[in-house]
Structures are given as structure tokens and as C-alpha cells.
Amino acid sequence: xxLSLVPxxxxxxxxxxxxxxxxxxxxxxIINRFMSxxxxxxLIWPGRKDAPFTPETPLxxxxxxxxxxIGRPTAxxxxxxxxxxxxxxxxxxxxxxxxxxxxxxPPFGIGTVFRTSHTTGxxxxxxxxxxxxxxxxxxxxxxxxxxxxxRLLLLRELLTSDGVIFVHCDWRASAHLRILMGEVFGPENxxxxxxxxxxxxxxxxxxxxxxxxxxxxxxxxxRNPGKPLRGQHPEITTPYPLTRVGHPKGCFFDEQxxxxxxxxxxxxxxxxxxxxxxxxxxxHRSATxxxxxxxxxxxxxxxxxxxRQRVDTLWDDxxxxxxxxxPKAEDMGYDTQKPEGLLERIISWATVPGDTxxxxxxxxxxxxxVASKLGRNAIGIDVGNASISIxxxxxxxxxxxxxxxxxxxxxxxxxxxxxxxxTFQGIHSEECQVALSGMSLAxxxxxxxxxxxxxxxxxxxxxxxxRSTSVPATASVVLPATITPEQLTLxxxxxxxxxxxxVTKDAKIS
Ligand SMILES: C[S@@+](CC[C@H](N)C(=O)[O-])C[C@H]1O[C@@H](n2cnc3c(N)ncnc32)[C@H](O)[C@@H]1O
Numbered sequence: 001x002x003l004s005l006v007p008x009x010x011x012x013x014x015x016x017x018x019x020x021x022x023x024x025x026x027x028x029x030i031i032n033r034f035m036s037x038x039x040x041x042x043l044i045w046p047g048r049k050d051a052p053f054t055p056e057t058p059l060x061x062x063x064x065x066x067x068x069x070i071g072r073p074t075a076x077x078x079x080x081x082x083x084x085x086x087x088x089x090x091x092x093x094x095x096x097x098x099x100x101x102x103x104x105x106p107p108f109g110i111g112t113v114f115r116t117s118h119t120t121g122x123x124x125x126x127x128x129x130x131x132x133x134x135x136x137x138x139x140x141x142x143x144x145x146x147x148x149x150x151r152l153l154l155l156r157e158l159l160t161s162d163g164v165i166f167v168h169c170d171w172r173a174s175a176h177l178r179i180l181m182g183e184v185f186g187p188e189n190x191x192x193x194x195x196x197x198x199x200x201x202x203x204x205x206x207x208x209x210x211x212x213x214x215x216x217x218x219x220x221x222x223r224n225p226g227k228p229l230r231g232q233h234p235e236i237t238t239p240y241p242l243t244r245v246g247h248p249k250g251c252f253f254d255e256q257x258x259x260x261x262x263x264x265x266x267x268x269x270x271x272x273x274x275x276x277x278x279x280x281x282x283x284h285r286s287a288t289x290x291x292x293x294x295x296x297x298x299x300x301x302x303x304x305x306x307x308r309q310r311v312d313t314l315w316d317d318x319x320x321x322x323x324x325x326x327p328k329a330e331d332m333g334y335d336t337q338k339p340e341g342l343l344e345r346i347i348s349w350a351t352v353p354g355d356t357x358x359x360x361x362x363x364x365x366x367x368x369x370v371a372s373k374l375g376r377n378a379i380g381i382d383v384g385n386a387s388i389s390i391x392x393x394x395x396x397x398x399x400x401x402x403x404x405x406x407x408x409x410x411x412x413x414x415x416x417x418x419x420x421x422x423t424f425q426g427i428h429s430e431e432c433q434v435a436l437s438g439m440s441l442a443x444x445x446x447x448x449x450x451x452x453x454x455x456x457x458x459x460x461x462x463x464x465x466x467r468s469t470s471v472p473a474t475a476s477v478v479l480p481a482t483i484t485p486e487q488l489t490l491x492x493x494x495x496x497x498x499x500x501x502x503v504t505k506d507a508k509i510s
Contacts, residue, residue: 043179045142052150059090064500066405066450066491068395068459073402075354077372077395080381081388082408084360087381088154091358099158099358099379100230101350105168105338106148106361107135114335116364116386132335132363132386145176151360152184158358159223162230164191164350167219168338174217185221194218196342197316199324215316218346229350234311236319239304240297248297248305256281260305263292311345320345332390334364343370351376365391372401385496393446396464404456407498416494420444422503427485434461435474436490444471446493449503451483457491457500 062082080087116132139146155165165185169177174193182190195215199205205212222229240248240260247253251260263284266274274291277283284292297305311317320342323331330340343366347357353375359367362380364387371378372395380391388405395401419439426432434449448462460478463471485503492499 041179042183043145043176045145047139047142047146048149049146052146052153053085053089059086060408062406062408064407064457065455066392066403066407066457066459067453068392068401068403068405068462070396070398070403071400073372073400074375075372075377075402077368077378077401077403078380079362079365079368079388079391079395079403079405080379080408081383081385081406082381083383084151084381085154087408088151088158088360091379092154092157096157097160097163098356100160100163100355101347101376102155102159102163102165102358102360103168103343103346103367104155104166104359104361105336105363105367106151107133107144108170108172111135116332116334116390131384133384141173141176144173145180148177149180149184152181155358155360156184156223161224162222162227164220164222164229166194166346166350167221168196168216169219170216171213174219178219181219181221185223186225188225189221189223191220191222192218192313194220194313194315196320198322218315230355231347231349231351234345234349235308236311236317237298237300237306237308238317239300239306242305251297251305252284252294254281254294254296257296259299260297261294262297262307263294266291266293269293315342315345332364332394334386334390337364338366340366340370343367344374347371347374347376362387362391365394369394369398372398372403385498389446389493389498393462393464396462416497418492418494418499418501420490420492420501422490424485427479430481431476431478433474434477437473440492440494441473442470443494444492445495446471448491449475449477450489450491451487452489457489459491462491 113134114132152167159165165181167177167181178190178193194217196218197214198216199214201212201214205214240251243249248260248262251262253259254261261284269277274283277293282294284294286292295307297307300306321339323337323339326339326341331337347367347370351357351371351374354377356377356379357367357371358379358381360381362368362382365380368378368380368391382388382391388407392403392405395403417440420436420441421438423435423437424432425435436444436447446463448459450457450459450461452458461475463475488503490499490501490503492501
């Protein structure tokens with residue numbers, strides 16, 4: 001492995017147009033940059049390209065678009081199936097500078113195959129389970145950096161002027177990514193390295209030859225320096241232990257406010273600040289006259305006294321607990337799935353309702369699910385079939401969602417035999433019963449019914465089951481008055497394969 005840090009030109013960020021220029025003017029442009037006096041650094045690795053992609057590459061059309069509307073949505077959600085290098089270029093063309101918050105949880109450069117057990121309901125990642133994605137790189141960390149570099153450049157072009165990007169990684173790549181992000185976004189735009197506890201220090205981790213690697217890093221950069229994030233600064237409330245008579249332990253009672261408080265030494269507060277806090281009733285003086293700052297407790301709805309604190313960079317509190325400590329219903333059986341609490345904190349801090357959130361490494365769809373729940377517009381991109389299929393079903397379990405799914409490469413496979421019959425009962429009434437039968441039913445991992453409308457498949461019903469061993473064989477579907485059976489299409493998923501089948505030819509209708 002060979003990595004080195006070299007100075008770059010005076011603090012300038014490279015934009016897409018820089019790279020276009022580099023492609024046009026060739027090596028001279030790059031040499032000029034190397035030769036100029038610098039206050040910035042760049043990471044050099046074998047295989048690093050200075051024009052890491054050709055933005056003019058024509059992008060293929062999507063082969064299929066679906067639309068799922070459930071309830072009365074307050075925001076739009078878009079799921080894109082495709083390689084994010086191409087899809088990010090498309091988004092940069094379609095809607096540059098439009099995303100307030102990007103969260104990505106890319107492969108970490110681990111060298112592992114990750115699996116999904118969502119069709120079996122098992123948490124074991126057996127080698128027979130379908131592959132979610134491969135985190136394997138030719139050329140190790142250098143190959144990984146060559147993969148991340150062009151994507152970070154594109155992500156930068158999508159951020160609004162007050163937008164922010166969170167990049168989730170672990171000890172393997174965090175140092176390299178921080179330097180690379182410093183180059184792409186500007187070292188002055190580095191905001192935080194958040195340490196998120198992904199596991200308790202138990203078992204193999206605790207017994208290893210170094211300290212347990214139980215934290216992951218989330219690198220936070222903004223598009224521009226200094227501005228506060230758009231949403232609510234995260235806070236945590238912790239219940240306070242009580243004495244036997246039911247008073248918060250070690251606390252004092254403030255008669256004027258009618259509530260309990262803790263105290264802390266004045267620390268680096270200036271005399272002016274102490275005077276101001278005194279007028280606000282926030283100074284406690286001990287019997288000897290020593291000054292302490294008062295921190296008031298709050299009474300929660302259940303009557304308990306709680307302490308509210310602003311969150312710092314160490315995230316190991318109960319709101320962001322790893323998935324294994326979260327309700328079972330949240331577990332999609334997707335290796336590397338992150339907890340919704342983590343994304344709730346990030347999205348609520350970085351955005352307000354109506355903003356757009358992007359996750360270009362969608363996985364099981366945690367980011368766009370949470371964003372949709374919080375009333376944010378959301379875009380998720382993933383190259384994997386399992387990701388799209390799990391996320392589609394996960395989003396359909398929400399009460400209010402307006403979801404568009406753009407499928408880049410249709411995985412329909414003529415070589416996979418499919419023997420299915422479909423029957424309709426009550427097709428002429430408003431609500432009809434659809435039943436699927438046949439040899440292939442046992443292998444069906446999901447199915448749905450809808451109709452074609454100007455190139456979009458409008459979904460009427462989709463099996464929402466994520467963790468059962470089999471999908472339901474029947475569905476109750478409300479057909480719009482204008483839809484005839486000839487317009488209906490059945491969508492069937494068989495693990496990796498997706499079929500879109502016109503239903504009328506062999507359908508039995510009564
Ligand atoms: C660590 S997982 C994301 C997990 C996600 N945060 C969650 O909560 O489920 C990384 C994801 O990146 C996807 N991925 C890897 N390379 C990609 C690429 N070039 N384009 C789009 N997605 C990619 C993988 O398919 C995988 O689903």
C-alpha cells in the first residue's frame with residue numbers, strides 16, 4: 001500500500017467544472033495545481049485519477065418506474081435502483097444544490113460479503129442467504145478510495161449552500177476519508193467526527209489484543225463554514241435517580257422556580273457571564289460563597305425528574321442504540337442496517353420538514369424511511385436488488401408515503417421458469433379479491449398488482465410482509481373505476497428476480 005499526503009493549491013476546492021477543465025486541458029492543468037503554493041493537503045494513492053469521471057457520459061434510461069401512494073403524504077420519496085456513480089451524475093444534472101442533508105453509509109472496505117435474511121425472518125447470516133452486497137475491493141484501501149472520490153465530488157454538487165454531509169465509516173477508512181473529504185469539501189468545512197457506539201465491549205471485541213473497536217465514526221462536513229445546522233440541536237433527557245423520599249439525589253430545590261437543580265463549578269465562565277447568569281437566577285452560592293452554575297431538572301409527563309443535555313460527539317445514549325437493542329419490528333434482516341434512532345437524530349438536526357435528504361448507499365432504506373416519517377423529501381439510491389425490494393416494502397408499511405421507484409436494470413430473467421395463475425373475484429365491484437396460485441408461489445418473496453399509466457406502474461397493492469416465511473396468496477384490491485382488467489400488471493419478486501407480467505391473458509375473472 002502506498003498513500004501519501006501532498007500539498008494542494010491555496011485552499012481551493014475542486015468542482016465538477018475543474019474536472020471538466022482538467023479533462024479538456026489535460027495534464028498541464030494538474031501540474032499547475034501541484035506547483036502552486038499551498039495551504040491545503042491532498043491524499044495521493046496509486047490509481048488516483050484527477051478527472052475521476054467523465055461527466056458527459058450519456059446515462060441509460062430507467063427501464064421501469066413505479067408509483068406507490070399510501071395515505072396523504074406530506075413529502076415525496078424516491079428510490080433509485082442503479083450504480084450511484086451514474087445516478088448521482090443524473091441528479092446533479094436534474095437538481096443541483098437541492099439537498100439539505102446527505103447521509104451515506106458506504107461499504108467500509110472490510111472485504112466481506114454481506115447478506116440478507118429478510119425472507120426467512122432469521123437474524124443469522126448463513127451463506128445460503130441472498131447476498132445484500134459485496135464489500136470487496138481490488139487494490140484494498142486504494143481501490144476503495146478510487147471508488148469514493150468521484151462519488152464525494154458529485155455529492156458535494158448536490159448540497160444546498162447550507163447543506164451538510166454525514167459519512168459513516170469505521171476505523172479502517174475513517175482517517176483516509178477525513179483527509180479526502182477535507183480536500184473535496186474544504187478543511188474549514190469539517191464540523192465533527194461523531195463516535196457512535198455500535199456494540200457493547202463484550203465477547204471477541206473485549207478479548208482482542210487492542211481495545212475493543214466498538215465505535216464507528218460519522219464524519220460531518222458542511223458545504224460552507226460556520227452556519228448552524230437547519231434543524232433542532234440534538235438533546236438527550238436522562239431520568240434522575242431519586243432518594244427514598246422521592247427527591248432527585250444530590251439536588252437542590254429552587255423555591256422561586258419550583259423545581260430541582262444540579263450544580264456544576266463555574267469552569268471557564270467569565271465574571272460578566274456569571275453576572276448575567278445571576279440575573280437569570282442560575283447561580284448557586286455554597287455556604288462558603290463559592291459560585292456554582294445551576295442546571296434545572298424537568299418533570300416528564302410521567303412525573304419523573306429528568307436532566308436535559310445537549311448532545312456532544314459521543315453518541316452512546318439510549319436514543320441511538322444499535323439495532324440489536326431496538327424493537328424487533330425495526331430489524332429488516334439486512335446486514336449492516338443502522339438503527340432508525342441514529343437517523344432520526346441526524347435528520348432532525350440537519351433539516352426541517354420539506355427539506356430533501358439523500359442516501360446514495362440506501363441499503364435497507366433506514367435513511368429514507370426515517371426522512372419520510374419526519375416529513376422530509378427523500379432520495380435513496382442502491383445498486384442491489386435486495387435493497388430495493390426491502391426498502392419498497394418497508395416504505396409501504398408507513399401510513400403516509402408517496403413513493404416513486406426508478407429501476408435502472410430490470411432483473412427480469414427469462415431463464416427463470418415462472419408458473420403462476422391469477423384469479424380475480426368481483427372485478428366489477430369496487431373492491432376485488434386477487435388470488436395467486438401455482439408451482440412458483442412457494443418461491444415468491446413479494447408480489448403486487450397495479451396498472452400502467454403513461455409509462456409508470458401505479459401500484460394498487462403490494463405484499464408488505466418483510467419477515468414472514470411466505471407471502472399471502474390473496475389480496476383485497478380497490479380498483480379505480482376507470483381501470484379495466486386489461487390494464488393490470490402483476491409484479492412478482494423471486495429473491496433476485498423481478499417480473500412484470502400482464503395479467504389478463506391467462507387470468508380467470510369472475
Ligand atoms: C452499509 S450498506 C447501507 C446500510 C444502510 N445504512 C441501512 O441502514 O440499511 C451499503 C449499501 O451500499 C450499496 N452500494 C454499494 N456500492 C454501491 C454503488 N456503487 N451504487 C449504489 N449502491 C451501492 C450496497 O448495495 C449496500 O446496500
